Amino acid sequence: MARLLSLFLLWVVFFSSILKAEDTKYELGQGVQLGTLPLYMGGYFSLLYRDTFDNERLFELENVALMLYGEKENLSYMMELEAENVYSEVFQNEDADVVNEHFHIERLYLEYAFNESYALRAGKFNSPVGLWNQIPINVLRDTSSNPMHSRILFPQFTSGLDVKYTANNENEMRVDLLLQENEDFDNLISKEIYNNFETDRHYGIGLSLTEQAVSYRLNAGVFRTVTADEYYYVSAAFLYDIADLRLQGEVGTQFDQDKSTIPYIGYIQGRYTFEEKHEAIVRLESYDDRSTETKDTFAVLGYTYRPLYPIALKGEYQWHTLHNEDRVMFSLSILF
């Protein structure tokens, strides 16, 4: 913990000295340029309180991350290091407290744009599957919790190639082709696999379209875990965004060569900005996960206050059909 705190303080001092040295007009949530280099630095953290009533009550420094990115001519680059579940305090059960100061590679990639239509991304990146997984960090997502769809259906990260095609037409058509035939890139620094599935293979294809206020996304893929289990997934998503209202939904299914492992999973969510900086969120989720024999349907009711967009104070309550799964969550998250 002391080492993490030192690193954090070092980062604050470094960040402040850049701002002072360059007399930069810093804007929260926009990062800062390192000197005159084509390189920008940013980061984020989130604090979470979760109460599952009869089961557990915990306070957690959910994650701390540092991002470095930039672009030069046709090349762009991104490195993001993240420590997750940095500090957890489980009330009335000190043995369950956790301190985890280890940083992982969350994203590390180079992208080369050949022209207006084709680009190749190589490295580790968020799998371009569905909507939620594109911008999954606490401060930028709608609720403190993530929908199950983005947690158990497909690998959240891909360590390999993303061949992108953009049509540049009126409906912003984009196609992604995913190719992974190796283990997670976090192996490079931690000898661990930092992903929701411990994959060593992932092939996928995605198509996204936008028609005025409505966006659609279709994905299909196959991935293999290091224990040689292979799963196929299909996912469909839509987003309707108009004025103060945003509706979105994602559904999917997963199966292996013999049987259906997740016959269905999905959610539908509405977000309404009822006053500037104040958002109300309602989400209904349902899934059937045969691998863990868990079948649940639940509702999430949330509220988010953003004094500035890169600062989010959130509260949510979840009602589950499963016993002992109801919970209340509060979080504070900031993007630098």
Added chain:
Amino acid sequence: MIKVCFSLLLFLQMLFAENLVVVAERHSDIPALSAEQVRMVFLKKRRFWKTLKLHPLNLPPREPLRQNFEKKVLHLSQGKLDAYWTKEHYLGVRPPYTLGSVKSTILYVKKVKGAIGYIPESKVDGGLKILYRVEK
């Protein structure tokens, strides 16, 4: 009384406001653009024209010309734009480069291939090519 004066000033500003134009350097290969194409360029959703890297330029945030452009072309409120660029920061994309004045924009556009800026139509000279006209 103050309200009346303010309304009158706004009315006069509207009356004498002129067209905004989106420009590139005179010999640019970029053809006339549609409103949607301009929007895509300034939101950095489109970053190349064929193989040419595009460099959209902004004026300072409080500049009326920029506010007019954002309202009429990007169709996004200040709140939505803040949210948009904060998300893009996470995705590793920077907002358009901001220059301090229309004069700087014109000089930059003439000098840098792929640079695209917006200026009042009256400032257009022979060294510039109009890609899109925003009617007042």
